Amino acid sequence: xxxxxxxxxxxxxxxxxxxxxxxxxxxxxxxxxxxxxxxxxxxxxxxxxxxxxxxxxxxxxxxxxxxxxxxxxxxxxxxxxxxxxxxxxxxxxxxxxxxxxxxxxxxxxxxxxxxxxxxxxxxxxxxxxxxxxxxxxxxxxxxxxxxxxxxxxxxxxxxxxxxxxxxxxxxxxxxxxxxxxxxxxxxxxxxxxxxxxxxxxxxxxxxxxxxxxxxxxxxxxxxxxxxxxxxxxxxxxxxxxxxxxxxxxxxxxxxxxxxxxxxxxxxxxxxxxxxxxxxxxxxxxxxxxxxxxxxxxxxxxxxxxxxxxxxxxxxxxxxxxxxxxxxxxxxxxxx
Ligand code: DP6
Numbered sequence: 225x226x227x228x229x230x231x232x233x234x235x236x237x238x239x240x241x242x243x244x245x246x247x248x249x250x251x252x253x254x255x256x257x258x259x260x261x262x263x264x265x266x267x268x269x270x271x272x273x274x275x276x277x278x279x280x281x282x283x284x285x286x287x288x289x290x291x292x293x294x295x296x297x298x299x300x301x302x303x304x305x306x307x308x309x310x311x312x313x314x315x316x317x318x319x320x321x322x323x324x325x326x327x328x329x330x331x332x333x334x335x336x337x338x339x340x341x342x343x344x345x346x347x348x349x350x351x352x353x354x355x356x357x358x359x360x361x362x363x364x365x366x367x368x369x370x371x372x373x374x375x376x377x378x379x380x381x382x383x384x385x386x387x388x389x390x391x392x393x394x395x396x397x398x399x400x401x402x403x404x405x406x407x408x409x410x411x412x413x414x415x416x417x418x419x420x421x422x423x424x425x426x427x428x429x430x431x432x433x434x435x436x437x438x439x440x441x442x443x444x445x446x447x448x449x450x451x452x453x454x455x456x457x458x459x460x461x462x463x464x465x466x467x468x469x470x471x472x473x474x475x476x477x478x479x480x481x482x483x484x485x486x487x488x489x490x491x492x493x494x495x496x497x498x499x500x501x502x503x504x505x506x507x508x509x510x511x512x513x514x515x516x517x518x519x520x521x522x523x524x525x526x527x528x529x530x531x532x533x534x535x536x537x538x539x540x541x542x543x544x545x546x547x548x549x550x551x552x553x554x555x556x557x558x559x
Contacts, residue, residue, distance in 0.1 A: 225353070227267040228346035230555035232328075232339045233258045233377045234411050234515065234523050236469040237445060237453050238476040239385055241432030247302075248372045249396050251432075252445040255384045255453050256376045257525070258404070259411055260552030262328040264339040267559075268347040271321035274300070278324040286326075295370075296322060299341065302369040303348055306393040310362060315352035322347075329547075337425070341370025342377035346555040363555070364398035372429075380404040380554035382457050384450070404551045407460050410531050412524040412538045413547040416493035425518045428480065428487055435483040441475050462527060466513035469525070473515040480518075487518075494520045497541060504537055 239254035276296045278286040304316050322344065328336045345367035349358045358366075360378055368375035368385070375396075376383045381403040388396035432438050449468055456464035480487040498514050501524060505512060512526040512534050526534045538546045 225350040225557040225559055226269060226347055227265060227557065227559035228343050228350060228555055229263050229265050229558050230339050230343035230346060230377050231259050231261055231263055231552050232336065233373065233383075234525065235373065235376075235517065236465065236515065237384075237450050237472050238517070239372050240429060240476050240479060241438060241442070242372070242429050244391055245426075245430050247391070247393060247395070248368050249391065250372055250385060250387055252442045253384055253387045253450045254373070254376070254445075255382070255401065255450060255457075256373070257382050257409060257411070258377050258380050258552050258554045259549040260404075261549050262326075262339070262547075264328065264336065264343045265325040265558065266340070266343040266347045267323045268344070268351045269321045269323075270317045271319050274319050275321045276324070277322070278326065281325075281327045281329075296344075299344070299370040302393065303345075303366050306365060306369065307352060307356075309393060310356065310358075312352050312356040315355035316348060320351075337371040338373040338377045341374035342367040342555045344370055345374065345378065346557060350557045361397045361399070362394075365394050365396075367555075368396060368398075369393065371425075373425075378555050380552055381406055382551075383554075384454070387446070401454055401457055404553050407457065408528050408551060410526055410528070410534070410548065410550045412526070412531075412534050413549060414497055414522040414524060414538050414541055415545040415547070416497065416520050416522070416541075416543070417491060423487055428518055431483040431485070431487065432479060435479040437475075437479050437482055441479050444475070445472070462511045462513075465525075466511070469513050469515050477516065489518050489520065490516060491520045493544075494522055497522045497544075500541075501537065504533075508533070510534065 233256040235256040237255040241251040243249050345363050349363045364375040364378040375385045375398040379400040382401040383398050385398050452468045510530045515523050524534050
């Protein structure tokens, strides 16, 4: 089997900053919920020359930029190097063709790199399976080499990217905290504006350490936040999850905004929506939390009982695109 399907994830404890930019080895652990959609499918095949092609839901081909193709090329080389270290030399041929079928609507602003690179890792795992059957931990390492947050989408439900130690290709991987049947949480995604990001996460990670608040952030996650978040998930304590998730999100944006140069991913609409959801929460005691990644999109996470109220709130936000998702099963081989 060499075709896989995967999805994005939404982080409760955010990954921001590396100890090795080149190998995407994180400075601190992070934690997320894997979403059930939108999906990406990737096929990996042997080919005469290296090629990447990408298709949209309507079947039309999306022209890839040279920088996207070279990211894939670099990631495949890294994956081959990692496979060598675990005894699967030459399991992945020098030249492969990668076909991406993305069902991520261009207008929803959900970072697709987590979905794409977890999917690529799973497809590569399927391809090399006759030589060596990879464990999910090894698949998450392959995914991490493409995009740090992608390591977490290998698993369904709730998973962490562990900090690990050392500076080897395999020095950090993901672990599952609880599967998708553990806790039915929804993520109602509210997308205020659809400009392309000026500074992508890869460049952003490299600036993290220039913020005077970066060290404290790393320390807080290592000593307390990651554990609080795991506890909140295991005990299904929504209030605790809300507290630690919002604290970590605002802290990450504070680090971003105080780095040199500063990175401003949130806009006025983001702040307006966050204030409105806070007001609604105070007034109607609805269990809902907000969190934002490297963009103005607001993720409203809530349990089943609050879903309808949160959806009507989201739909009332003028000019926003709404996307409804829930906890999902993670990456899998489909063919
Ligand atoms: C803010 O995983 O997108 O979404 O490894 O360079 O692809 P690369 O970075 P990426 O960084 C994620 C940043 C974040 C937080 C998170 O998802 O944990």
